[in-house]
Amino acid sequence: MAQSARQAMDRITFVHDVSFISLAKVDMLFYKQNAYIGVITGGDSKESHSVVDVDMHDCRFGKWYDQQSHNGYASVPAFGKIREPHAALHENMRDAMALAAKDWERSASNRHCILEKFRAAEAASDQVFTLLGEMVDQRHQAQGVELF
Incomplete structure (x- = not known):
């Protein structure tokens, strides 16, 4: 009975961690969406400020x-590998917003630079998402948890 209760608690903890990581991913998606909206709506929009004013330490x-x-x-x-791509995500989004504050609608080179920053941000985001999943798996494997 005690073993069964322990396994149930391990599984509950795993599901909790997966849920938390899913929320972290949603937060990052929301952050990126605000950057894309901010480019279209301009530097004074609330979406733009939510990107420019938030660095890698200030986001949730x-x-x-x-x-x-x-x-x-x-x-x-x-866990230790997440810091770099997380920083790159924020840096590239802020850089894209700074470029968008210029005359991007009339400048093909500026649009190209914005797209490159968005591509770099998306690549960094993909890395973070992958590492978040690995982080949960590694944590539970290190604890010797038999999951499902």
Whole structure:
């Protein structure tokens, strides 16, 4: 009975972690969506400010990430790899917004630069998403949890 209860708790913890990571991904999608909307609506829009005014430490995921030094995630390899692509996501989105503040509608080279920044941000985002999944798997594997 005790073993069965332990397995149930392990599975509940895993599902909780997967749910949390899914919410983190949704937050990042929302952040990126605001950048795309911000380019179209201009630098003074609320969407634009939500991108430009938020760095990798001020977004919801960044705040959580920075507080994890004493948590089970900090000890898994994927956790340490997230910082770089997460920073690149924010940097590229901010750069795209700065370029969009210029005359992007009339400048083909400026549009090209904006697209390159968005591509780099999307690549960084893909890395973060992959690492988040690996982070959960590694955490639970390290704890010897038999999942499903």
